[in-house]
Amino acid sequence: MTLTSVTRWDEFMEGIWRQNPLFVMVLGLCPALAVTVSAVNALSMGLATTFVLTCSCVLVSLLRKLIPKEVRIATYIVIIATFVTVVDYLIQAVSLALYDALGAFIQLIVVNCIILGRAEAHASKNPLLPTLINALGMSAGFTIGLFALGSVREILGAGTFFGIPLFGPDFQPWVVMVLPPGGFFVLGAWLLIFAAIARRKQRKLAEATQNA
Amino acid sequence: MGGRPIMSIEIRSAPHIKGTRTVEQIMRHVVWSLLPVCAFFVFQYGLSALLSLLVVTVSCLLTERFFVRQGGQSGDIGDFSAIITGLLLALSLPPGFPLWMGAVAGIVAIALGKALFGGIGFNVFNPALIGRAFVQAAFPQAIATYTPSFMPGRFYEFIPSSMTLPLMQPVSVVEWLKDRQFDALAGATPLAKWKFEGVLANADDLLTSLSGHMAVGPSPILILLCGAYLAFRRFLDWRIPAAILGSAGLTAWMLFALNDVRFPNPFFMLFSGGLILGAVYMATDMATSPVTPKGMWVYGALIGLLTVIIRYYSGLPEGVMYAILLANAATPLIEKITQPTPFGKGVLSNIGRQKKGASYPLHSGYISREDASAETPKKRFLPNKPKHPPKE
Numbered sequence: 001m002t003l004t005s006v007t008r009w010d011e012f013m014e015g016i017w018r019q020n021p022l023f024v025m026v027l028g029l030c031p032a033l034a035v036t037v038s039a040v041n042a043l044s045m046g047l048a049t050t051f052v053l054t055c056s057c058v059l060v061s062l063l064r065k066l067i068p069k070e071v072r073i074a075t076y077i078v079i080i081a082t083f084v085t086v087v088d089y090l091i092q093a094v095s096l097a098l099y100d101a102l103g104a105f106i107q108l109i110v111v112n113c114i115i116l117g118r119a120e121a122h123a124s125k126n127p128l129l130p131t132l133i134n135a136l137g138m139s140a141g142f143t144i145g146l147f148a149l150g151s152v153r154e155i156l157g158a159g160t161f162f163g164i165p166l167f168g169p170d171f172q173p174w175v176v177m178v179l180p181p182g183g184f185f186v187l188g189a190w191l192l193i194f195a196a197i198a199r200r201k202q203r204k205l206a207e208a209t210q211n212a
Numbered sequence: 213m214g215g216r217p218i219m220s221i222e223i224r225s226a227p228h229i230k231g232t233r234t235v236e237q238i239m240r241h242v243v244w245s246l247l248p249v250c251a252f253f254v255f256q257y258g259l260s261a262l263l264s265l266l267v268v269t270v271s272c273l274l275t276e277r278f279f280v281r282q283g284g285q286s287g288d289i290g291d292f293s294a295i296i297t298g299l300l301l302a303l304s305l306p307p308g309f310p311l312w313m314g315a316v317a318g319i320v321a322i323a324l325g326k327a328l329f330g331g332i333g334f335n336v337f338n339p340a341l342i343g344r345a346f347v348q349a350a351f352p353q354a355i356a357t358y359t360p361s362f363m364p365g366r367f368y369e370f371i372p373s374s375m376t377l378p379l380m381q382p383v384s385v386v387e388w389l390k391d392r393q394f395d396a397l398a399g400a401t402p403l404a405k406w407k408f409e410g411v412l413a414n415a416d417d418l419l420t421s422l423s424g425h426m427a428v429g430p431s432p433i434l435i436l437l438c439g440a441y442l443a444f445r446r447f448l449d450w451r452i453p454a455a456i457l458g459s460a461g462l463t464a465w466m467l468f469a470l471n472d473v474r475f476p477n478p479f480f481m482l483f484s485g486g487l488i489l490g491a492v493y494m495a496t497d498m499a500t501s502p503v504t505p506k507g508m509w510v511y512g513a514l515i516g517l518l519t520v521i522i523r524y525y526s527g528l529p530e531g532v533m534y535a536i537l538l539a540n541a542a543t544p545l546i547e548k549i550t551q552p553t554p555f556g557k558g559v560l561s562n563i564g565r566q567k568k569g570a571s572y573p574l575h576s577g578y579i580s581r582e583d584a585s586a587e588t589p590k591k592r593f594l595p596n597k598p599k600h601p602p603k604e
Contacts, residue, residue: 167379172382181349
């Protein structure tokens with residue numbers, strides 16, 4: 001492994017672990033709480049966001065020298081909105097049921113702060129390759145986060161995983177899990193777990209440096 | 213020093229009078245006072261109620277131990293507070309509530325209601341009610357399924373819904389009740405019966421339920437007696453239950469006077485459902501209720517009013533839980549607006565002066581939570597202390 005490949009791997013992992021959009025930066029909560037009722041919804045929402053985030057970051061990175069500083073936010077929004085429209089029509093064409101389940105939240109990807117944040121904070125300052133890697137890592141982190149939320153809520157709220165019943169017909173659904181409060185409970189639990197693991201890692205690192 | 217005592221002066225903010233009571237003592241007394249209520253509850257509903265009390269309490273205790281160990285919070289299961297949470301939670305649930313759901317309620321009560329806020333004394337909401345609100349939202353059907361009290365054979369067999377496997381739906385008790393010559397309606401609480409069928413329960417049924425097979429919770433009279441003992445020993449402030457019952461009774465009486473066909477009599481309002489249990493044991497939780505005497509009246513009046521409004525005008529038959537939780541949320545505000553004026557800071561002395569926030573006031577009902585042996589910051593005055601200690 002060369003040095004550059006290590007930093008690139010780091011760049012990719014940053015979105016998944018250190019700067020996870022959902023569990024560390026706590027961004028994009030609107031779709032994270034609203035559409036994670038089932039694992040399928042969560043995963044497709046994550047993939048839609050992945051597409052929009054990656055494409056718009058790449059385009060922003062390519063155009064970064066052409067975009068005037070004064071109107072950059074408006075330009076980013078136009079770029080993001082273009083890709084959101086693409087995804088919107090795509091999902092409508094592939095599965096109307098999924099489109100109905102996700103509802104307005106597909107269009108609302110436009111205002112997802114992760115995308116605008118990444119475009120402003122990273123893509124507008126970096127060349128193509130690092131931007132692509134970073135955007136892919138970020139979207140992977142976001143998708144993993146949504147999926148983690150969606151699977152717990154689906155397993156407890158309906159007793160199924162991707163529509164497959166896990167516990168048989170006598171399962172008692174936890175009604176609260178498919179309601180909005182359930183989203184907050186599960187998100188809170190995941191935040192707790194993430195924070196606990198991060199703290200343990202930090203402590204181990206500190207001990208290791210002390211001993212070394 | 214030559215045997216001269218070191219003069220030490222303790223410097224701290226008011227209140228200066230220090231009680232000898234500890235948290236552990238207070239909590240133990242509340243547990244003792246709850247035992248007769250629990251015993252009668254078991255007498256009413258038999259084995260299922262006993263097991264429900266045990267399972268919920270043990271789940272509270274285990275969660276408490278886990279979080280205290282894990283999070284380095286003060287307190288532990290030895291201070292009896294988790295036992296109170298567990299007992300109150302179990303008393304507020306139907307006796308035939310599936311045990312695994314009871315365990316979930318206990319875990320949520322301590323984890324979400326208490327540990328999340330920093331442990332004992334820091335919780336904003338009553339932990340038992342947080343647990344109950346969670347299972348109410350998660351399992352609305354199971355929590356509305358009551359069975360009649362004084363069933364024959366209640367000491368030999370469980371209510372079938374108790375023994376549900378974890379994560380599974382409880383079996384319907386309708387068949388089981390039919391086998392014992394009860395109709396399906398026997399499982400409804402007096403409040404649900406009134407709300408959905410317009411049937412009013414008799415007074416003696418509500419108070420003791422000794423005569424019939426009403427599906428009532430723990431006995432209101434016994435709770436009032438045990439609460440009176442606690443109030444007499446100053447383990448709870450009598451103002452809060454008095455304000456709750458007074459305000460609920462007054463509101464119900466006014467509505468009854470307006471329209472006695474639509475609204476039930478105030479007596480029914482007071483003694484049905486969980487109002488007495490909530491007023492005596494849950495609303496008086498020291499950490500979540502105001503400390504100012506005036507604030508206690510406001511707090512209690514708010515709970516009573518909300519309870520009656522929720523019962524009459526919402527889709528739910530019972531409203532005590534949400535009323536208390538809402539009033540818990542309002543407690544800091546109530547305390548702020550009911551601060552008494554310290555001596556010498558009356559209206560006249562305040563003219564032309566900016567109002568400053570007062571510290572916690574001292575009143576007769578105040579119980580110090582300081583441990584008698586706790587270390588307090590001390591400033592020591594050493595007599596003839598040399599400014600520059602001699603070098604050796």
